[in-house]
Amino acid sequence: SQQGEEDPQALSIQEGENATMNCSYKTSINNLQWYRQNSGRGLVHLILIRSNEREKHSGRLRVTLDTSKKSSSLLITASRAADTASYFCATHGGAQKLVFGQGTRLTINP
Amino acid sequence: KAGVTQTPRYLIKTRGQQVTLSCSPISGHRSVSWYQQTPGQGLQFLFEYFSETQRNKGNFPGRFSGRQFSNSRSEMNVSTLELGDSALYLCASSLGGATSTDTQYFGPGTRLTVL
Numbered sequence: 492s493q494q495g496e497e498d499p500q501a502l503s504i505q506e507g508e509n510a511t512m513n514c515s516y517k518t519s520i521n522n523l524q525w526y527r528q529n530s531g532r533g534l535v536h537l538i539l540i541r542s543n544e545r546e547k548h549s550g551r552l553r554v555t556l557d558t559s560k561k562s563s564s565l566l567i568t569a570s571r572a573a574d575t576a577s578y579f580c581a582t583h584g585g586a587q588k589l590v591f592g593q594g595t596r597l598t599i600n601p
Numbered sequence: 602k603a604g605v606t607q608t609p610r611y612l613i614k615t616r617g618q619q620v621t622l623s624c625s626p627i628s629g630h631r632s633v634s635w636y637q638q639t640p641g642q643g644l645q646f647l648f649e650y651f652s653e654t655q656r657n658k659g660n661f662p663g664r665f666s667g668r669q670f671s672n673s674r675s676e677m678n679v680s681t682l683e684l685g686d687s688a689l690y691l692c693a694s695s696l697g698g699a700t701s702t703d704t705q706y707f708g709p710g711t712r713l714t715v716l
Contacts (some may be wrong), residue, residue: 534707591644
């Protein structure tokens with residue numbers, strides 16, 4: 492079963508625009524992670540935000556976390572064609588057990 | 602440092618057969634987790650091994666099993682394959698702390714097709 496829901500399921504934007512993806516989850520968390528997956532390949536870890544953090548940056552990525560609303564958002568600024576991928580949020584359902592959302596499929600058009 | 606490796610990358614089997622997939626974690630990582638990814642169910646946790654012991658298990662039938670060796674390499678086995686077992690199988694390694702703060706690093710996956 493999925494812990495969270497991602498919104499939107501699919502997003503198509505022009506290169507250079509910003510992309511925002513949202514994730515909602517159901518239970519209390521210690522942290523929330525975002526992963527990227529290119530074309531059915533392995534997952535690449537992007538960023539981890541702890542429950543006591545509200546915002547975190549990494550390069551062109553900005554993640555926010557609102558534990559009162561049980562939601563997180565991932566913002567990719569100045570998008571590039573190489574950002575085309577599926578993006579997943581994940582929380583822990585146990586120490587080393589990640590529970591993933593269904594993902595957002597992002598397409599960057601040249 | 603080398604990443605997580607998985608072999609084979611692609612596999613085609615027929616119903617009723619069994620299959621073994623292999624995962625080599627990042628050097629120094631002691632925890633290996635396995636996930637199944639399908640279009641319908643998404644990414645689902647199978648099980649996790651730490652120091653050769655299964656520490657966590659997902660909601661999959663007993664046909665799915667695994668083990669971990671003393672060098673932290675792990676294998677998962679699926680017996681009596683069904684069409685619904687067709688999926689991308691991903692393994693992830695981490696340091697393996699008991700708390701939920703470790704980052705898991707994923708391999709490229711094994712694409713299993715059951716005919």
